[in-house]
Amino acid sequence: MYGFDYMTPTRLIFGKGVIEKLPEVMEQFGKKILLTYGGGSIKKIGLYDKVKELLAGHEIIELSGIRPNPKYDPSVLDGVKLCKEHDIDVILSVGGGSVLDCSKAIAAGAKYDGDPWDLISYKAFAKESLPIVDIMTLSATGSEYDSGGVISRTETNDKIGYVDPHNYPAVSFLDPTYTFTVSKKQTAAGCADAMNHIMEQYFCEDSTILNDGFMEAGLKSLMVNGRKCLESPEDYTARAEMMLTCTYGCNGIYSLGSSPSGWPCHGMEHALSAYYDITHGEGLAIITPRWMKHILNDRTVGRFVKYGVNVFGIDSSLDSFEIAERAIQATYDFFESIGIPMHLRDVGIDESRLGEMAHHVAVNEGLINAWAPLDEKDILEIFIASL
Amino acid sequence: MYGFDYMTPTRLIFGKGVIEKLPEVMEQFGKKILLTYGGGSIKKIGLYDKVKELLAGHEIIELSGIRPNPKYDPSVLDGVKLCKEHDIDVILSVGGGSVLDCSKAIAAGAKYDGDPWDLISYKAFAKESLPIVDIMTLSATGSEYDSGGVISRTETNDKIGYVDPHNYPAVSFLDPTYTFTVSKKQTAAGCADAMNHIMEQYFCEDSTILNDGFMEAGLKSLMVNGRKCLESPEDYTARAEMMLTCTYGCNGIYSLGSSPSGWPCHGMEHALSAYYDITHGEGLAIITPRWMKHILNDRTVGRFVKYGVNVFGIDSSLDSFEIAERAIQATYDFFESIGIPMHLRDVGIDESRLGEMAHHVAVNEGLINAWAPLDEKDILEIFIASL
Numbered sequence: 001m002y003g004f005d006y007m008t009p010t011r012l013i014f015g016k017g018v019i020e021k022l023p024e025v026m027e028q029f030g031k032k033i034l035l036t037y038g039g040g041s042i043k044k045i046g047l048y049d050k051v052k053e054l055l056a057g058h059e060i061i062e063l064s065g066i067r068p069n070p071k072y073d074p075s076v077l078d079g080v081k082l083c084k085e086h087d088i089d090v091i092l093s094v095g096g097g098s099v100l101d102c103s104k105a106i107a108a109g110a111k112y113d114g115d116p117w118d119l120i121s122y123k124a125f126a127k128e129s130l131p132i133v134d135i136m137t138l139s140a141t142g143s144e145y146d147s148g149g150v151i152s153r154t155e156t157n158d159k160i161g162y163v164d165p166h167n168y169p170a171v172s173f174l175d176p177t178y179t180f181t182v183s184k185k186q187t188a189a190g191c192a193d194a195m196n197h198i199m200e201q202y203f204c205e206d207s208t209i210l211n212d213g214f215m216e217a218g219l220k221s222l223m224v225n226g227r228k229c230l231e232s233p234e235d236y237t238a239r240a241e242m243m244l245t246c247t248y249g250c251n252g253i254y255s256l257g258s259s260p261s262g263w264p265c266h267g268m269e270h271a272l273s274a275y276y277d278i279t280h281g282e283g284l285a286i287i288t289p290r291w292m293k294h295i296l297n298d299r300t301v302g303r304f305v306k307y308g309v310n311v312f313g314i315d316s317s318l319d320s321f322e323i324a325e326r327a328i329q330a331t332y333d334f335f336e337s338i339g340i341p342m343h344l345r346d347v348g349i350d351e352s353r354l355g356e357m358a359h360h361v362a363v364n365e366g367l368i369n370a371w372a373p374l375d376e377k378d379i380l381e382i383f384i385a386s387l
Numbered sequence: 388m389y390g391f392d393y394m395t396p397t398r399l400i401f402g403k404g405v406i407e408k409l410p411e412v413m414e415q416f417g418k419k420i421l422l423t424y425g426g427g428s429i430k431k432i433g434l435y436d437k438v439k440e441l442l443a444g445h446e447i448i449e450l451s452g453i454r455p456n457p458k459y460d461p462s463v464l465d466g467v468k469l470c471k472e473h474d475i476d477v478i479l480s481v482g483g484g485s486v487l488d489c490s491k492a493i494a495a496g497a498k499y500d501g502d503p504w505d506l507i508s509y510k511a512f513a514k515e516s517l518p519i520v521d522i523m524t525l526s527a528t529g530s531e532y533d534s535g536g537v538i539s540r541t542e543t544n545d546k547i548g549y550v551d552p553h554n555y556p557a558v559s560f561l562d563p564t565y566t567f568t569v570s571k572k573q574t575a576a577g578c579a580d581a582m583n584h585i586m587e588q589y590f591c592e593d594s595t596i597l598n599d600g601f602m603e604a605g606l607k608s609l610m611v612n613g614r615k616c617l618e619s620p621e622d623y624t625a626r627a628e629m630m631l632t633c634t635y636g637c638n639g640i641y642s643l644g645s646s647p648s649g650w651p652c653h654g655m656e657h658a659l660s661a662y663y664d665i666t667h668g669e670g671l672a673i674i675t676p677r678w679m680k681h682i683l684n685d686r687t688v689g690r691f692v693k694y695g696v697n698v699f700g701i702d703s704s705l706d707s708f709e710i711a712e713r714a715i716q717a718t719y720d721f722f723e724s725i726g727i728p729m730h731l732r733d734v735g736i737d738e739s740r741l742g743e744m745a746h747h748v749a750v751n752e753g754l755i756n757a758w759a760p761l762d763e764k765d766i767l768e769i770f771i772a773s774l
Binding site for chain 1: 388389390391392393394395396397398399400401402403405563595596597598599600601603604605607608611612623624627628631632643644
């Protein structure tokens with residue numbers, strides 16, 4: 001078992017109607033708020049008006065238009081500028097993981113004198129950061145309970161996941177009813193994203209009885225509840241279990257003491273969505289079963305057997321490779337069954353830039369050190385198999 | 388699914404040799420340390436000398452002799468006095484859960500002007516508390532990752548579990564090698580204690596797929612690793628998995644969103660160890676299967692079926708009550724197999740005060756509101772069945 005140094009200090013306030021606690025929560029951080037959000041969805045569900053009403057006594061500066069796969073410019077740079085100009089005390093992020101990831105980069109940049117890209121690219125490290133409170137409207141990334149964020153820079157096709165302990169949200173408001181209106185497409189993509197977060201940690205050399213059971217339960221929860229959310233978008237219990245299960249995705253608790261895995265599918269998917277701006281969860285769902293097939297061998301098969309038997313209930317008396325192949329097919333079939341387009345061509349990616357992307361991933365993502373090492377040739381083969 | 392307001396801000400530093408980080412950790416809290424510990428075990432394993440050597444530049448005041456089932460007087464009151472006299476900055480608790488529970492009460496009392504018992508008995512609430520750092524030498528209570536503590540007051544036979552969000556340790560050092568020398572008796576009792584923490588949360592009306600899988604994995608981890616620790620006390624992996632699994636016991640993460648259970652076995656056991664000062668984990672192991680048998684009925688049987696099938700692998704095609712009864716017997720058998728004395732008489736408790744204790748529990752522990760409500764008669768019957 002590996003050593004670790006772990007802390008997740010975020011306060012989770014979970015349940016229907018918890019937003020009523022917003023004023024007392026914001027009070028402790030100050031009066032000047034940068035309110036960050038994306039498009040119009042928070043206005044459509046009445047959340048924007050509710051927030052403004054609850055925080056009537058505060059000075060609120062707004063940064064809207066934050067896009068999925070949030071961009072360094074615009075958005076991060078704009079937010080940093082607003083924080084500095086208005087001497088902001090706290091950021092209130094209202095939306096999904098993209099708005100929150102962007103808010104984290106803004107929070108760190110606001111307290112840094114140089115170019116905020118230094119922090120994202122680890123050329124420098126934040127000494128402090130503005131506090132962040134979030135209200136989540138999408139179950140997917142787990143950003144509400146971790147210290148990471150993913151920021152894209154269009155001109156260089158960079159999509160960088162960066163982690164900084166200053167970036168844990170101080171408080172995350174999780175009201176499952178805010179996810180009732182999430183579209184089928186985004187519900188499915190969120191489910192796939194959260195499932196992949198677990199798979200990235202599950203497929204490693206050494207895990208524990210506790211972690212394996214926790215992750216297998218997480219995967220089962222996401223499959224059962226993901227399907228229910230699609231069938232009955234206002235099923236509170238399903239949306240709630242979905243929301244909580246997603247929350248644990250990236251804060252490390254699923255793999256405390258496990259050996260590192262390298263998060264290979266994220267490494268590959270980041271190139272896809274940096275070059276083509278596709279939906280992250282869809283990119284992951286497309287890549288994952290092809291990656292599984294590519295790395296299946298005598299050394300890795302045992303892990304796939306465990307996955308197949310414990311997550312999909314495949315008969316443990318079958319031959320190991322038979323179990324593994326059925327498990328990989330079951331993974332593909334589940335994603336397809338919830339309506340995810342399962343080919344790169346379905347999301348607008350053809351063969352023209354696969355080589356370029358594979359090279360970018362090989363150079364930047366360090367997947368040669370993953371549990372199942374991937375070089376440029378492997379990555380290209382996985383991309384081609386995903387077409 | 389229930390709402391919740393949850394935070395565990397403790398930093399866990401886990402692994403062999405992590406104590407080397409102690410000086411830099413203590414530095415951030417100040418120079419004046421109250422070092423709390425129990426008997427001589429930390430001296431025997433060289434930990435006392437190591438701590439003194441690492442903290443040579445600090446002013447260290449000592450409070451030793453903290454006993455299992457830690458006492459308000461002596462110990463808590465002495466510690467509070469020392470903190471006030473010496474203007475202590477931080478408490479360093481070295482030992483098991485009892486030393487840490489006592490240290491939590493001291494930390495809160497040190498910043499409170501009145502009688503510290505007010506805080507323990509919820510007559511008043513702490514506004515602040517001294518920071519606590521702990522180095523654990525026993526896997527059992529989970530105090531290292533929660534905000535609770537249990538304090539006994541001999542003259543009134545009170546043993547009170549009190550929870551205060553100020554009492555989360557700031558940092559917990561978890562080095563599994565410090566548990567290599569824990570006796571078979573204490574290893575088994577710690578295992579039973581941690582298993583009961585999970586069972587207390589498992590047996591409730593509504594849980595989730597995620598929580599159930601997490602708890603079932605926790606129970607399996609404790610049974611497999613508990614047995615390994617007894618067979619090979621220096622098996623690092625087993626001691627490490629044991630240590631981490633215990634850590635989650637009481638911080639609520641196993642039951643986020645689940646309906647409340649009432650922690651009935653703890654309610655009953657607290658009387659046993661308040662009146663007779665027995666080992667907490669042994670008391671729980673004795674009570675638990677008798678409690679299970681007592682509450683098994685048409686309403687509760689479904690939960691026992693899930694427990695039996697998923698934790699003990701009992702054939703799910705059997706009759707529900709048959710599965711439940713086998714699961715209860717398997718629970719008893721496991722505790723017995725790790726060497727726990729399974730009758731109250733074995734730990735020095737006869738029938739003479741059972742009625743008095745049952746009355747005390749009925750009046751003080753609110754078990755009439757538990758998932759399976761218990762009145763004084765029920766409690767007495769469970770005590771008698773445990774003799």
